[in-house]
Amino acid sequence: MNSNNIKLSINKLDLFYGDNQALKNIKMDIKEKKVTALIGPSGCGKSTFLRTLNRMNDLIENVTIKGQIEVDGEDIYKSNDVIKLRTKVGMVFQKPNPFPMSIYDNVSYGPRTQGIKDKKKLDKIVEESLKGAAIWDEVKDRLKSSALGLSGGQQQRICIARAIAMKPEVILMDEPTSALDPISTSKVEELIESLKDDYTIVIVTHNMQQAARISDDTAFFLNGEVVEFSDTKTMFTNPDDKRTEDYITGRFG
Amino acid sequence: MNSNNIKLSINKLDLFYGDNQALKNIKMDIKEKKVTALIGPSGCGKSTFLRTLNRMNDLIENVTIKGQIEVDGEDIYKSNDVIKLRTKVGMVFQKPNPFPMSIYDNVSYGPRTQGIKDKKKLDKIVEESLKGAAIWDEVKDRLKSSALGLSGGQQQRICIARAIAMKPEVILMDEPTSALDPISTSKVEELIESLKDDYTIVIVTHNMQQAARISDDTAFFLNGEVVEFSDTKTMFTNPDDKRTEDYITGRFG
Amino acid sequence: MRKLKENILKLLVYLSAAFTVTTLVVIVGYIFVQGIGGINPTFLFSDYSSSGDGGILPMIVTTLYTVALSIAVATPIGVLAAIYLQEYAKKGKMVTAIRFATESLAGIPSIIYGLFGGIFFVVTLGMRYSILSGSLTVAIIILPVIIRTTEEALKTVPQSYREASLALGSTKFQTLYKVVLPSAIPGILSGLILSVGRVIGESAAILLTAGTVAQMPGGIFDSARTLTVHAYLLTKEKGDISGAASIGIVLIIMVLLLNTIAKVIAKKLNKANY
Amino acid sequence: MLMKSQAVEIERRDNKEGNKNKYIAEKVAKNVFMASALIAVISLLLIIGFVFYKGLTPFLFKGYSFTEFIMGSDWVPSADKFGISSMVAASILATIGALLIGVPVGILTAVFIAEVAPKKLAKIISPAVELLAGIPSVLYGVFGLAVIVPAIQNVFNLPKGQSLFAVIIVLAVMMLPTIISVSETAIKAVPQAFKEGSLALGASKIETIFKVVLPAAKSGILAAVVLGVGRALGETMAVILVAGNSPVMPTSIMDSVRPLTTNIALEMGYAFGTHQEMLFATGVVLFTFILILNIVLNKLSNKAVD
Amino acid sequence: GSSSSNNDASKVTVSGSTSVGPAMESIAEKFQEKNKDIAVEIQQVGSSAGIKNAIEGTSQIGMTSRDLKDEEKNAGLKETQIALDGIAIITHKNNEVKDLTIDQIKGIYTGKITNWKQVGGKDTPIVVLSREDGSGTRDGFQDKLGFKSEELIKEAQISDGSGNIKSTVAGNKNAIGYISFGYVDDSVNKLKVGGVALTPENVKANKYTMARPFILVNKEDAMTEQSTKLIDFILSDEGQKIMEEQGFISVK
Ligand SMILES: Nc1ncnc2c1ncn2[C@@H]1O[C@H](COP(=O)(O)OP(=O)(O)OP(=O)(O)O)[C@@H](O)[C@H]1O
Ligand SMILES: Nc1ncnc2c1ncn2[C@@H]1O[C@H](COP(=O)(O)OP(=O)(O)OP(=O)(O)O)[C@@H](O)[C@H]1O
């Protein structure tokens, strides 16, 4: 398989919250089985952009979207099958949002809605996913207790586990390690590393080192625009744009 | 004034969620007008500990607390005046929790409950606090719009602004920069630096560099226990405990 | 200043609660004092007789029929309609208009519903005076309550739950069924409990649609008299207040039982919720 | 590493197992929801249509003047006189009065149950309030007639106790259960994080309740008020017993009044022909009245928070 | 219970006045004892609804406590008077006024007399209670006194149903009201009118003039063998005796 296949192709994307333009003329090609990092200052539109990729912004009122987003060559805003899209494109949110259910039910939720009923299979998926999200050891004895009684970082990892339990093709991660300690962080980074073989990953991060460490491509957002988008090495060693350089080196603002 | 005054003194603190012990025999003296950092892996009890300091855990059912916490020499669990305590000891939560009100109302909330009605005074407090939290420029034109329509990092800074608007004596911050980009992070760190002159600050962070940069003392938590508590320099250069060393250097787990 | 305001507010809260509780105690107390004398096994468990020494068994049975039937009809329609309005329909003039109509209908006196039911169900649809006609009529009466309370309950479910579920490729329906509805159960339940109260307490609308036949109903196609209609006729025609109060006691106990059952069922349904 | 082995046997969980069902279920569900909404809307429209058709007949086809109907002060059906101005006034006054008592008491009681009372006490009061909702209005009326009316008569030393005042009290009490239970649920649904945020700022519990919790629960509380008012306004059996029902313009709160609803319920049993249609016309006026009231309530509650 | 089909030949459906209803229930009980194969269904839904039901065929027989309006008469209903109901004038038990003349009563109800002392009682205002416009009892009452609805004192308290009037009068020492004779009990004081007490004998002898008829109405073609049998039973001696036991006055 050509590892430079384009999985997601974004073109002339504009997004408005009411009259407020949050994304301006975004153009980006996201490669299959690569990790693409989105960086940029708070409020620049990273989450907004990420949420357009699986049409999560459909749920917010007063949002207008123009332009094109293609997944596997298909315009996702033309197709009606959002569900298929979201099965294909999984997501971990910025604020951890476990369901008010047990840990087990949280993680098995996706597979169950896909129609998997076999208890053994579900058990296996739950275990694998929790291990993958580096939280199995902490919760294996309390799988039946509520996910809401977990610490912030634990909740975040439950949400990661929930997303990978679906085995989507693309995983969108909005600051998945922001609430994690260095060890869990490195475990999640390892996870991302290994997932790369099979998944296309788009990750928002505020951690430059993390972006540099794990991503293949990086996009730098500023005020709703993509200032620079290139492979990570180039961006971190030899950025095109002065603003990118300033941001990466922390001289910005 | 002696800068080594003890502001908070914690002694033999145990905390249980139901039967589950989350804090074990904690002993710690937090110095006035210093920054104390709490570090440790996810789920080790940092937030829980922080929340005992302003009696936020009172709100959770089935929590049992034993031991002693003194603020300015007064046992906070003996006194009945939680409100005074919380006015004195402000808090920024791990998950940003702005009220469903306008940005202005969020930040002026504390001062208003304190009885400040003068519009000019409030305006000034709001502006100063938002500037302090490094978000003034981003929101100054939309002070009257809902705080819920902000990005994750913006919400977090609103919550910081809301806390410092109260001018408490102690500020508890639970990962205040986890959702922030490097620039905002360094602005918040600057803020903490400058607040130090007047406030006692306790901060939970997963970022070792941050802890090293901004804190005077550091406590390392593990499984509900304080493994090591000493001044930051010592801890990061010459830790007592093997486990601390492993954690700090990332060799842990 | 701050303390004063705070104490005044606190006082108001306590006073209000005290007012409510006092009202409750006085009303229930009054009903018990007036009615307890009339409560005996014959009254509860024997057939009605116009001579006055019979019981109210037929009315108890009729009331249970009516409650069961009208709740069974109105709950699904009301809850599902609320789901449609809240979760599916495009927010706009249409939904606002429907909501307005619904709310305004909640204030129309039930006798008008009764007259409508008396023409629509009893005559036009040929159901005649029957428990069925009566139940369908009160089902319409409680529809606004169920719709509105369900809508509110749905609104309180955090959006992040929906987002999380949809992002996992669940359909809207799965999201509703597995995440949203379980979280909304308490709100829906309070609507249902209010509705049960409304059905049980209804007289005018039922009188004009289910009729007043004081006999044991053989089925839902029979005309029959509910407890409240019976109490109504007793006070209105005979001025028999203690008789009405005795019925009141039976109704209070019945409401208590029904509410408990509703809560137990809801708890079962709600097992997904922690 | 663990993850590697897992990655090898990767198996996408898309459209294979039982996934078709899910799409079908979605379609079916959506249609069922829509059908329910339609049934609800149709039945409600039928009633509205029915009331309006019946109620407007005298004005459209029989040459009665609507203005005279609204403005007229005499109501003598057997003499073909249909004027409801006094009843409109009575309804407005009774509603405002009941709102002024019932709404604050109801909301504050809900606050008490949801936030202030000890858990155990709340667990007793809450179902007890639901009980109030289950007491038939006839019995509220009987209670009003036997307790409230004589009390008013004696306390104020009047020839009779049937009065606007008695109506207001009975209505206020009758709207309580609805307002309390619906607001209670709304208040309980306010996320803990909001409360924590406020308390951490040194706000007291009461401040938190009034400044954060109640505004956050505003939509539910508004629904509670609207439904409560609806319940009270639609209530007739109790009011008939305590209002006195004289169709005269009230000049004091101790005057007997006949609100619109009672007019309908009182005479419907014997009414016939034009008389009956005029009672429906009263219903039309009532409907409009409630519509306006709802608009006002909505506007008020929006203002109160923004 | 039984099937509710209207065509069910063994069933007689009766609906209408709540004043007539209870008496009809007693009659039906006796009637069914004698005719085990016939079921009688009685609905107390008000005179107007009863008449309407008889016209529309929802019921075979309608019960009314008021005279038919012209429009109703045009519908071709057959009327059968089955009893007379004396209208009792009642006051609070402690009211010392025990006797009023027709003129005094009329004066009170038309607002010319407003204080009990004007008719020999205490110096307290009179609280006038009346039934709602359209009520059969009110029709009968006003007819016999000779005044029209418009003349009724505006401030009169209006109650629906004899029971409500009775409860109200029992609770208010200033009140006066009128109710169906069948419902009078000792919670209130029953006045003499012009010195004549309300008794069945006095009504029959036309000494006590305030009375109204109870009427059954039916469409000829809706009648069955069974329903005819029921009406015959009511008019029989046995039926009329039950009417008297219920406090009404036989038409024989
Ligand atoms: N409300 C609760 N009920 C029950 N257990 C809880 C609750 N909150 C936290 N815990 C448990 O207490 C332990 C400590 O939690 P705490 O939130 O203090 O961790 P933390 O150190 O802040 O972690 P993180 O860095 O992930 O935020 C965890 O095992 C957690 O699961
Ligand atoms: N629901 C909303 N309604 C209105 N404006 C919004 C909404 N969500 C986000 N915005 C605005 O859109 C802009 C981009 O927000 P977004 O959440 O995409 O930022 P971000 O890059 O993810 O920031 P952060 O790093 O702080 O999470 C911000 O100015 C924000 O205030």
Ligand SMILES: [Mg+2]
């Ligand atoms: Mg974001």
Ligand SMILES: [Mg+2]
């Ligand atoms: Mg934490």
